[in-house]
Amino acid sequence: MKIELDSVGKRYKTEWIIRGLSLEVAPGQRYAITGPNGSGKSTLMKMLSGFLSPSKGQVSFSLDGRQLGVHEVYRHLSFAAPYIELIEELTLTEAIRFHRQFKATKPGMDDEAIYQLLGFRKARSKQVRNFSSGMKQRLRLALALVTESPLLLLDEPTTNLDEEGIGWYRGLIARFGTGRTLVIASNAAVDFDFCEHKVYIPDYKQ
Numbered sequence: 001m002k003i004e005l006d007s008v009g010k011r012y013k014t015e016w017i018i019r020g021l022s023l024e025v026a027p028g029q030r031y032a033i034t035g036p037n038g039s040g041k042s043t044l045m046k047m048l049s050g051f052l053s054p055s056k057g058q059v060s061f062s063l064d065g066r067q068l069g070v071h072e073v074y075r076h077l078s079f080a081a082p083y084i085e086l087i088e089e090l091t092l093t094e095a096i097r098f099h100r101q102f103k104a105t106k107p108g109m110d111d112e113a114i115y116q117l118l119g120f121r122k123a124r125s126k127q128v129r130n131f132s133s134g135m136k137q138r139l140r141l142a143l144a145l146v147t148e149s150p151l152l153l154l155d156e157p158t159t160n161l162d163e164e165g166i167g168w169y170r171g172l173i174a175r176f177g178t179g180r181t182l183v184i185a186s187n188a189a190v191d192f193d194f195c196e197h198k199v200y201i202p203d204y205k206q
């Protein structure tokens, strides 16, 4: 997936959050989006997913040389973020199967393989509402990473993860993160220190 941002600006009411951002997000490359709380990292992630449109400038998407309409983009991406809600009423088994109805998973990643990956096989009949916050975050990340999608967007990926969970996240990236375009919004180096490119949001305020 390639994403081109041409002089992009985003404004909420009268406040400009991002201004003058031109960037090419190239296929197979890894990008870190950094900046203080409230600087606009999540806002940029939402524009990179096609969920938010810019107030100024252009965001365009292409896949294998074919231009994608903004309404097609969601089919080709996985997005894990604390503000993307899981369906709390579903059990783990149901949540995985529900996800699979919309998105293909990588070869060999059947239900059993995903339970093993998550490391909480005994929770398969537990409702997501009864998961701990770390378990919910692992589920968000696992579903995003095992999905067959050329664009992977991870906003604050290690939120609610303990040290072991952070190691687990890095293992997931090593196993499933290669060969796809990866964008990570975070201020924790451990989340993104393997990224080749960095975008610091306060550089795009004027």
Ligand SMILES: Nc1ncnc2c1ncn2[C@@H]1O[C@H](COP(=O)(O)OP(=O)(O)OP(=O)(O)O)[C@@H](O)[C@H]1O
Residues within 6 Å of the ligand: 012, 013, 017, 035, 036, 037, 038, 039, 040, 041, 042, 043, 044
């Ligand atoms: N829908 C909205 N309407 C108005 N203002 C908004 C909206 N969404 C975000 N903002 C504002 O835009 C600014 C950037 O928010 P954003 O969530 O993108 O920052 P962030 O860098 O991801 O922050 P954090 O590190 O705290 O998650 C904030 O001032 C926020 O209040």
